[in-house]
Amino acid sequence: MATTPRALRLDALAYGGDYNPDQWSEDVWREDVRLMREAGVNIVSLPIFSWPQLEPQPGVYDWAWLDRILDLLWENGIAIDLATATATPPSWLLRAHPEMRPMDAEGHLLEFGSRQVYCPSSPVWRENVARMARAMAERYGNHPGLALWHISNEYGDHVSRCWCPESARHFRRWLQNRYGTLDGLNEAWGVNVWGQRYTAWDHIETPKKAPGPGNPTQLLDFERFSSDAMLELFQLEIDVLREVTPDIAVTTNFMSMFRDLDYWRFAEVEDLVTDDAYPEPADPISHVGASLNYGLMRSLKDGQPWLLLESSASATSWRDVNVPKAPGRIRVESLQAVAHGSDGVMFFQWRQAKYGQEKFHSSMLGHRGEKSRSYRETKALGLELQRLEPVRGSRVRSRVALVVDWDSWWGSSAIESLPSQRLQWAQQARAWQRALYLLGQPVDAVRATGPFDGYDVVVAPNLYIADAAQSAALTAFSEAGGTVVVGPFSGVVDATEKVFDGGAPGPFRELLGIEVDEQWPLRDDDTERVETAAGTFANVVWSEWIEEDADVEVRARYGSGELDGHPAVTVRAAGKGSAWYVSCVLDDEGLTAVFRDVLTRAGIPARDQVDVHLDVVTRADADTDYTFVLNHGRDPLTVDVPAGARDLLTGQTVADTLTLPRYGAAVLASPRAGAVPFLTLTTTTD
Ligand code: GLA
Numbered sequence: 001m002a003t004t005p006r007a008l009r010l011d012a013l014a015y016g017g018d019y020n021p022d023q024w025s026e027d028v029w030r031e032d033v034r035l036m037r038e039a040g041v042n043i044v045s046l047p048i049f050s051w052p053q054l055e056p057q058p059g060v061y062d063w064a065w066l067d068r069i070l071d072l073l074w075e076n077g078i079a080i081d082l083a084t085a086t087a088t089p090p091s092w093l094l095r096a097h098p099e100m101r102p103m104d105a106e107g108h109l110l111e112f113g114s115r116q117v118y119c120p121s122s123p124v125w126r127e128n129v130a131r132m133a134r135a136m137a138e139r140y141g142n143h144p145g146l147a148l149w150h151i152s153n154e155y156g157d158h159v160s161r162c163w164c165p166e167s168a169r170h171f172r173r174w175l176q177n178r179y180g181t182l183d184g185l186n187e188a189w190g191v192n193v194w195g196q197r198y199t200a201w202d203h204i205e206t207p208k209k210a211p212g213p214g215n216p217t218q219l220l221d222f223e224r225f226s227s228d229a230m231l232e233l234f235q236l237e238i239d240v241l242r243e244v245t246p247d248i249a250v251t252t253n254f255m256s257m258f259r260d261l262d263y264w265r266f267a268e269v270e271d272l273v274t275d276d277a278y279p280e281p282a283d284p285i286s287h288v289g290a291s292l293n294y295g296l297m298r299s300l301k302d303g304q305p306w307l308l309l310e311s312s313a314s315a316t317s318w319r320d321v322n323v324p325k326a327p328g329r330i331r332v333e334s335l336q337a338v339a340h341g342s343d344g345v346m347f348f349q350w351r352q353a354k355y356g357q358e359k360f361h362s363s364m365l366g367h368r369g370e371k372s373r374s375y376r377e378t379k380a381l382g383l384e385l386q387r388l389e390p391v392r393g394s395r396v397r398s399r400v401a402l403v404v405d406w407d408s409w410w411g412s413s414a415i416e417s418l419p420s421q422r423l424q425w426a427q428q429a430r431a432w433q434r435a436l437y438l439l440g441q442p443v444d445a446v447r448a449t450g451p452f453d454g455y456d457v458v459v460a461p462n463l464y465i466a467d468a469a470q471s472a473a474l475t476a477f478s479e480a481g482g483t484v485v486v487g488p489f490s491g492v493v494d495a496t497e498k499v500f501d502g503g504a505p506g507p508f509r510e511l512l513g514i515e516v517d518e519q520w521p522l523r524d525d526d527t528e529r530v531e532t533a534a535g536t537f538a539n540v541v542w543s544e545w546i547e548e549d550a551d552v553e554v555r556a557r558y559g560s561g562e563l564d565g566h567p568a569v570t571v572r573a574a575g576k577g578s579a580w581y582v583s584c585v586l587d588d589e590g591l592t593a594v595f596r597d598v599l600t601r602a603g604i605p606a607r608d609q610v611d612v613h614l615d616v617v618t619r620a621d622a623d624t625d626y627t628f629v630l631n632h633g634r635d636p637l638t639v640d641v642p643a644g645a646r647d648l649l650t651g652q653t654v655a656d657t658l659t660l661p662r663y664g665a666a667v668l669a670s671p672r673a674g675a676v677p678f679l680t681l682t683t684t685t686d
Helices: 026-038 064-075 091-096 123-140 165-179 182-188 216-244 263-269 286-300 329-339 373-391 406-411 425-438 468-479 506-512 588-601
Strands: 014-018 043-046 079-083 146-150 274-276 306-310 342-347 400-403 443-446 457-460 483-486 514-519 528-532 535-539 544-548 552-558 567-574 577-582 614-620 624-631 637-640 657-660 665-671 681-683
Touching (some): 014 373, 064 079, 216 406, 286 400, 286 443, 286 614, 329 373, 329 614, 329 624, 342 373, 373 665, 457 468, 483 588, 528 588, 552 588, 614 637
Parallel strands (some): 014 043, 043 079, 079 146, 400 443
Antiparallel strands (some): 567 577, 637 681
8 A cells, every 4th residue: 555645746736738649750859859848848648549459359469569659758757647458348349249339328239430339347357357457557567657657548539428238237236235125115216106116126227218207215225326337437446556656646537517417426435527518719718617627627627726627728529519719718628727726737639630530620739730820829738837837736725615415406306297397406606606716716626525624604505405514514614614505496395306395495495594485497488576675686596485583683684576675595594604595596687686695794805897808716734825817808807906916927026906818827936825815807898
């Protein structure tokens, strides 16, 4: 057992990308390495999709080409994020075992011809994955360039659920483990509704397309099972790698806020969180959503730095319309990831492909080679990143945390029988974070059970599935002085999808001091009004008939519709802190008004004047605050600046105010302050 935590073996911020040398001749490799060095590249990820090139026939390996390129890279000081090459099976494996193909919910088998064509539960796949991981570890475990193990690639990207007979067998074993007996399962699944009682384990199937709405608990359990099945696959490779190379850190690349896998659990078993982030270049405010994704990444391992393992240098090729990134946007978006705790910036991919599915995907080195704009911009970025070395290892300071809970996400999106299909977990989470972002507060992510140490405010946009442990943790937080904000349709059902006695908000009833009499969703063509002290705002999607205890203060009321005059937003003093309930789905302006109220009462600064393009995030070590000030827009922005701050990017001390040009950035180093630095916008051109 290693006694020190396994970490990325690199003495600098990581800079580089995916590399596919097996698509190029060796002459090109030499040019690659030269240009990589010139661009400040110090690490590349390979050979992610190369299993067929490494094992052209069962048991016959061809390591020679990989030996040569790894040596060439390392001789040039470029470290390796070494993939186990298990992201996709070779054709010979699939043809020998056609049963390992994944099946969709309608019973169709998916064919070879793309990638990731495997059933996560397939014993043959698992056996071969473990064998390949071992072969890679035994071959390259002592390579001096090996900095990190890259397991598989984006689990669940194309196939995250499989409905095949093997998955059904695995699902049954998972259910036996969870419920013990068939009676236990029947009880949990509430089978007396619609005649669903099971009399034998092998009557249970994966929830394929059925005549009508499926059993909600079966659907929810299938989500949990499918995430766990993928996690087992990950663990299988981790076990092999830890046995052969106990000191090398392992990762798998996540896909930001990805619904299908419970990343809290994935992060627990790996050493380093890595993320692939592809904010939509055509969306001028895609950085707002990215800020939540990055907030999750840094939180998955308790605030430790993570690594942006893939991003695009310009356009992607998998959207319907793939718009390039405007000049300067590569830089500001990359710096945003670093601001949010990434200890580096990496891209998909180093050299733009000449053929195949991704030949139109941008790369660091575009089709025009050195002359390409993406190379010029990524080269400049690589060199500039070296000035940010002091931030490596530092951690983001956030006062607000947002609860991310996969059970509630699945529960409110896998199930067909709900009050409204319009109340979406992810949209709620994003809308709440957007309001906090506009007010100048970056958010971390937390589990509903905490820990909440160090935060002033914890918001839970939707906790549809709740339990006593969550309520105890949130109550303890408010007792100790924290502010809790709970969103609509929370505390509705338990982990087996049974409505709490007395209805919502179930275990949060005492903390919030309210009861929900009925959920009252809005028709698609309806908008209601909600009145707050700050004005009247539009309520869309959802409202609730709530009744409040005597000690509850109503901060907003419905102002039209059937609930006219009823409470919409409430707050209650809870211990030394307070507990808010927001029963509606407000538009951005309304949510911002509510959260301004929340922050002000919690004594946390909130911006009076908002500008969606201004992004301010502080990383800190023991002595220094590193405040990243980013302008994601096309117009200049001016902010005030802490006294004596020095911009690490320019080396200059900054005066009282700082004006950032279009897509401009500054990284201000100043002595660590007691409170998290909060920069005020002094002018805006909006
Ligand atoms: C994902 C994959 C990469 C590549 C990129 C393209 O992130 O991991 O292999 O396909 O998408 O954006």
